[in-house]
Amino acid sequence: MLAKRIIPCLDIREGQTVKGINFVGLRNVGDPVELGAKYAAEGADELVYLDISATEEGRQTFTELVARIAERIDIPFTVGGGIASVADAGRLLDAGADKVTVNSAAVRDPALIDAIASKYGSQFVVAAIDARMTDGVWRVTTHGGKRMTDRELFAWAHEVCQRGAGELLFTSMDHDGTRDGYPCETFARLAELPIPIIASGGAGSVRHIADVLTLGRADAALAASIFHYNEIPIPVLKRELYRLNINVRQ
C-alpha cells in the first residue's frame, strides 16, 4: 500500500540552511547536506530544498549545493525557489534534483508548466501554490505571499493539472507559521484532483499532520520548524501516525 509521505523542508540562503536550526549533536548545523542526511536516516520520505537567496552568487551556490545533495542523499529530493524557465529547471535536473517546484513564475507564465513537463516529464514538475482566504475566496498569492493575484485557488489548481504538473504543493498563507494546523476542508477539496497533493504550512502537532492526511486526504505532509527545532522528531511522528492507523513507511 502506498505510504503517506513525510517531507521536511529546508530553506537555503547563500548555500546555508536558515530558520534558526536548533540541534544538539549535529556537527555542522548550517550545512544543508548534513541536515538532509540526518532527516533521511531518521525516516524522512523525501526532502524539499527551497532557495531563498537574493543574489546571483547565491543561486549559483545553490546549484552546486544540489549536486552535493544528490551525491550524498539516497532518497528523492525536490528543489525550488525562483525557477523561471525551462533552462533553470534543466540546470537543476542536471545537478541531480529529482523534481522542481514552480510557483510565482508559473502564475505569471502558466505555459512554463507545460514546457517543463513536456521536456522532462510530469513527474519532474511540482506546482507550488500559495493562497490566502479573502472575502470568502481562496486567492492565489505570489512572492512568498506578498503579492495577491486575481487567480482563484481551485481554478488554478485545476489548470496546473491540465498543464502537466505531476504533484501539487499547497500552502495556506493564512496558516503558514501559525502552528494551528492545516485547513483540512480545503485540502479535501484539492484531493479531488487526479494528482498527488502535498500539504504545507501550519503543522504544530502530530494531530495536525494526522488530520491533513486523513480528513484532508493529502498524500504527503511537508513541514519545517517542527523538525528543525526537533519538537517532533521524524521517528516519533511516524510511530504516532502508525498508531493512528495511518499508513507510513516505518
Place this chain on the structure above:
Amino acid sequence: MIAITDYDTGNLRSVANALRRIGAEFTVTSDAAVLRQADRVLLPGVGEASSAMAKLRERGLDALIPTLTQPVLGICIGMQLMCLDSEEGDTRCLGIFPAHVVRLRGGENPLKIPHVGWDTVGRLRSPLFDGLGEGTYLYYVHSYAAQACDATIAQTDYGGIFSAALGRGNFFGTQFHPEKSGRAGERILRNFLKL
C-alpha cells in the same frame, strides 16, 4: 567494471551517485564494445517510452541489449523497454520479458497518477531481494507499469497488481528506483552486483 548505459534519457547521475556511495566502479557509455565486456550492465531511464526506445535504436542498442550474457538491470523506463511493448506512445520494446506495459488504471476509485512515493513489494522471489522482507517499502514514480507475468519476481498493488520487478535468465528489471530507495534500495543494488 559496471557499465551504465548512456542513451541520453534523463537522470543517469542518480544511478551513478548510488554506485559511488557503495564504492562500485563504473563507466557511463553507449559504446557497444564496452557494454559487451562489462561485468554488469545498468539500463536506467526516465521519460517517455517511445522516445526512449528511439534513442536506444539510434545507438544500435536495441539489437545489442538482448544478446548480452552478463547480469543486466533495467530501472523504471529501462525495465519497461525490456518488455514486449508499451501503451505509452504505442511502442514496440525489446521483448526480453513476456509482459505488456500498460497505463495504471484504478478500479472503482480513481487513482492518483503518477504513482509517486514509497510502496510495498510482495511475493519476492529472486536473490535480488536477499536480506529484504515481504512488505519492504521502495520508491516509485511512474504512470505505466508492466503487467504480472511468469517473469515477475516481485509485485506491488496500486489499483491492481503489477510487476514491481522482473527477472529472466541474466536479465532483471525494477519498476521502483533502488537508487532512491534508501538502505533497502542500496541492498538491492549490492545484491545485483553479487549475482
